[in-house]
Amino acid sequence: MSELSKTGVHFSADYERHDTGPGHPESAHRYQVLSAALAALPPEIRRMESARRATVAEILLVHEHSYHDLVYRDTESLADFLRTGDTAICEHSYDVALEACGAMLTALDAVMAGELAAVFCAVRPPGHHATANRGMGFCVFNHVAIGARYLQARHGLGRIAIIDWDVHHGNGTEEIFIEDPSVLYISLHEEHIYPYTGSATNRGRGPGLGMNLNIPLPRHSAGMQALAAWDAQVGPAMDAFQPEFVLISAGFDARLDDPVGGLCWDDETFAEMTRRSAGYARQWSHGRLVSVLEGGYNPPGLASAAVAHVMALGQ
Numbered sequence: 001m002s003e004l005s006k007t008g009v010h011f012s013a014d015y016e017r018h019d020t021g022p023g024h025p026e027s028a029h030r031y032q033v034l035s036a037a038l039a040a041l042p043p044e045i046r047r048m049e050s051a052r053r054a055t056v057a058e059i060l061l062v063h064e065h066s067y068h069d070l071v072y073r074d075t076e077s078l079a080d081f082l083r084t085g086d087t088a089i090c091e092h093s094y095d096v097a098l099e100a101c102g103a104m105l106t107a108l109d110a111v112m113a114g115e116l117a118a119v120f121c122a123v124r125p126p127g128h129h130a131t132a133n134r135g136m137g138f139c140v141f142n143h144v145a146i147g148a149r150y151l152q153a154r155h156g157l158g159r160i161a162i163i164d165w166d167v168h169h170g171n172g173t174e175e176i177f178i179e180d181p182s183v184l185y186i187s188l189h190e191e192h193i194y195p196y197t198g199s200a201t202n203r204g205r206g207p208g209l210g211m212n213l214n215i216p217l218p219r220h221s222a223g224m225q226a227l228a229a230w231d232a233q234v235g236p237a238m239d240a241f242q243p244e245f246v247l248i249s250a251g252f253d254a255r256l257d258d259p260v261g262g263l264c265w266d267d268e269t270f271a272e273m274t275r276r277s278a279g280y281a282r283q284w285s286h287g288r289l290v291s292v293l294e295g296g297y298n299p300p301g302l303a304s305a306a307v308a309h310v311m312a313l314g315q
């Protein structure tokens with residue numbers, strides 16, 4: 001049984017070094033507001049410090065070598081954007097992306113060692129739009145995808161489930177695992193918005209057929225609608241798959257009043273999705289769960305939804 005004292009949270013001012021420029025929604029300010037709220041969590045929630053940066057070899061578990069080198073070179077040349085797409089960068093972005101990924105890997109190791117049951121990693125830049133060879137949508141390296149591969153390569157696990165409730169479809173994660181039967185990718189997202197992927201008809205390809213579950217939701221729909229779709233589709237898929245580890249792409253831009261997303265979920269929606277995810281983890285995965293921050297662009301809303309998420313991890 002998971003409990004609050006086995007719940008961890010990771011955040012660090014280091015991630016504020018990723019400077020996306022004035023007026024950008026994925027801003028250091030957003031992160032500062034979130035960090036202040038996480039710092040005020042009850043002391044039973046354990047703060048996890050990162051042990052290390054991700055290595056290049058770990059990035060290459062998912063990304064092509066040429067893409068890794070492109071991120072390094074674009075950062076070194078002080079470009080404003082990755083040349084592959086709409087991801088603003090600064091001179092520190094390569095380092096910060098490696099630190100973010102390394103923190104998630106630290107969390108995976110801590111959970112696999114039984115030191116913690118569930119950890120929320122509040123990191124940036126986000127990751128779920130990054131494909132094997134293309135950064136886009138504010139994302140550089142795909143943390144959850146690297147995490148899934150790392151659990152398989154380093155810890156010998158087989159079946160990994162990734163639940164993505166960011167308001168945007170995680171096209172990068174989907175593309176990386178589209179033919180892979182060992183990774184179940186589930187995305188709940190707003191339909192007809194960026195990146196314009198995530199059709200319910202895309203169920204995977206080849207050996208991965210049936211391992212990709214997209215649940216597009218109509219603009220302005222509330223959390224009840226998402227939870228009803230969850231009951232009908234996510235629960236049965238998780239029970240059939242029986243994952244050995246649960247990863248969450250935890251975006252909070254589906255929350256009411258987000259300036260980017262158009263859904264109307266409240267904090268209780270995120271708490272309920274968290275309790276359900278932790279329930280699957282307890283049932284199938286010895287309670288092992290790590291969630292990683294993706295979007296969420298109304299700073300106070302992001303903070304309150306993320307706090308609800310962390311508090312529900314141990315419930």
Ligand SMILES: [Zn+2]
Pocket residue numbers: 166167168251253294295296
């Ligand atoms: Zn998003």
